[in-house]
Amino acid sequence: MQPVLLSQQVRDTEQRWANQHRRETWPLMARAATSFVRQFLPAISPGPVLMLVGSGNNGGDGYLIAKMLLDERVKVQLVNPLGxxxxxxxxxKARELFLNAGGQENTELPGRTFHCVIDALFGSGLSRVLSDSMVALIERVNALELPTYSVDVPSGLNADTGVEMPVAIRARATHSFIALKPGLLTAQGPSVCGQLTLDTLGVPVDSAWYYDTQVTLPARVGNTYKSQHGIVRVIGGRLNMAGAAIISASSALKAGAGRVYVCCDPVYFPAAIATAPELMMQDDVTESTLSDSITVIGPGLGRDDFASQLLQKVIGHPQARGILDADALRLVAGQDLPFNGANWVLTPHEGEAAALLKWPVDQVQRDRVKAVLALQEKFQTTVVLKGAGSLVIANDSTLNFCHAGNPAMATPGMGDCLAGVIGALAAQGMPLIAAAKTGVNWHASLGAELAKTRRVVLATDIIQRLGAFL
Structure with missing residues (x-):
């Protein structure tokens, strides 16, 4: 579990540390440079290294790293395009040490070839759109297609939102300091930061936000039987959308639920049984069935009057609890349907989040953290904002940045699969927030592993892997 802070919070944390250490921040720069060199020296040696530095303290990290590389007899060509x-x-001070060690600097990219690039142009404080010259520079560096290692944050990436401003360094690896930044973990961040590591530099960090990829599943030991592993009911599968409900139910089955019912249009019962004969069918939702199970409602539910009435029946039941997904979210958004937030997990993608918040979709994408915080505040419930670097927020505002998954997972039915996984974990006794976090990480990690050997990962591919050991 690693802490996550906004860029201003990092600066405040640095300042508090400095106030307790003779008001000096230089020791942190020295620690950061030492940590970076220790992390990447084997990959960087013997050079030559193209070192890009900015005019701020991220550039200072770069100057000091360059000086330490010179001490290790690594050839370094340093470029400071901003002066x-x-x-x-x-x-x-870092620049002076570099120059005194025999280093030289230029303002333009040289024409020679290099072994790799170290990027220390812009740090976590970048919030403005880059100038045309900086855009051109970053595009030229990316076009070199060299192994690139970023200091703290890939230059050009907004550290708080994960939005490119409008381009960012494509790093092979990024070594961050004090705390991870939200933009490294969501939106475009996962696609540009490469392998991500963190060194807190010994600085105490207080945060309710964290990055945790751990997957700990409910134990299955001893004298056990299916009824001890809970019941999941998937309500949906109407109006030519049977596949969504069947995918969700199949994933719940493979994720370990003791019994799984598909509550869908009876015309689709044969399709469900043919997919997984272990599934059970149900053509009506009664008061008693809502109190003894975890409900996953929304996959293929539709948005007509029948669907709306069915959803109101489910979320109006005081003992019903589970996951609101897909069409259920659209109905809640369109009709402002009330529900007990303590009993439900919302699992929107960006379009559904925008509908729930009455925001444009691009507003959600511009700041996914702000969006998930707004969703939690509005609905007072656990929310999973799906996408690249899914976010899971609890009722106590604890925010978890989950496993990033892989672009190969951008396929139909993936969200239905995730809803079934979360439902199954909750049915097996996990609290809803724990089921949401574990489900997101499990689902994403399986997809990322599958993506190592295939260009496209389907929901059914993940379902097949759910029953295996981790």
Whole structure:
């Protein structure tokens, strides 16, 4: 479990540390540079290295890293396209050490070839759109297609939102400091930061946000039987959308639920049985069935009057609990249907999140963290904002940045599969928030593993892997 902080929170944390250490931040820069060199020296040696530095303290990290590489007899060509740092910054001291060690600097990219690139142009403080010259520079560096290692944050990436401004360095690896930043973990961040590592530099970090990829599944030991592993009811599968409900129910079955019912149009019963004969069919939702199971409602439910009435019946039941997904979310958004937030997990993608918040979709995508915080505040419930770097927020505002998955998972039925997994974990006794976090990480990690050997990963591919050992 690793802490996550917004860029301003990182600066505040650094300042608090400095206030307790003679008001000096230089020791943190020295620790960061040492940590970076220790992390990547085997991959960087023997050079030559193209070192890109900015005029701020991220650039200072770069100057000091370059000096340490010179000490290790690694050839370094340093480029500072924005000119030298201001004299009052720690970065100026780092630059002086680099020059005194025999280093040289240029403002333009040289025409020679390099072994790799170290990116220390812009740090976590970047919030403005890059100038045309910086866009051109980053595009030229990316076009080199060299192994690139970023200091703290890939330059050009907004550290808080994960949005490119409008381009970012494509790093093979990023070594971050003090805490991870939200933008590294969601939106475009996972696609540009490469392998992500963190060194807190010994600085105490207080945060209710964290990155955790752990998957701990309910134990299955001893004298056990199916009824001890809970019941999941998937309500949906109407109006030519049977596949969504069948995918969700099949994933719940493979994820370990003791019994799984598909509550769908009876015309689709043969299709469900043919997919997984272990599934059970149900053509009516009664008061008693809502109190003894975890309900997954929404996959293929439709949005007509019948669907709306059925959803109101389910969420109006005081003992019903489970997952609201897909069409159920659209109905809640369109009709402002009330429900007990303590009993439900919402699992929207960006379009459904936008509908629930009455926001444009691009507003959600511009700041996924802001969107998931707004959803939790509005509905007072656990929310999973799906997408690249899914976010899971609990009622106590604890925010978990989950496993990033893989672009190969952008296929039909993937969200239906996830809803079934979360439902199955809750049925086996996990609290809803734990089921949501574990389900997202499990689902994403399976998809990422499958993507190593295939270009496209389907929901059914993940379902087949759910029953295996981790």
């Amino acid at each position: 030298p740092p201001a004299a009052h910054l720690d970065a100026a």
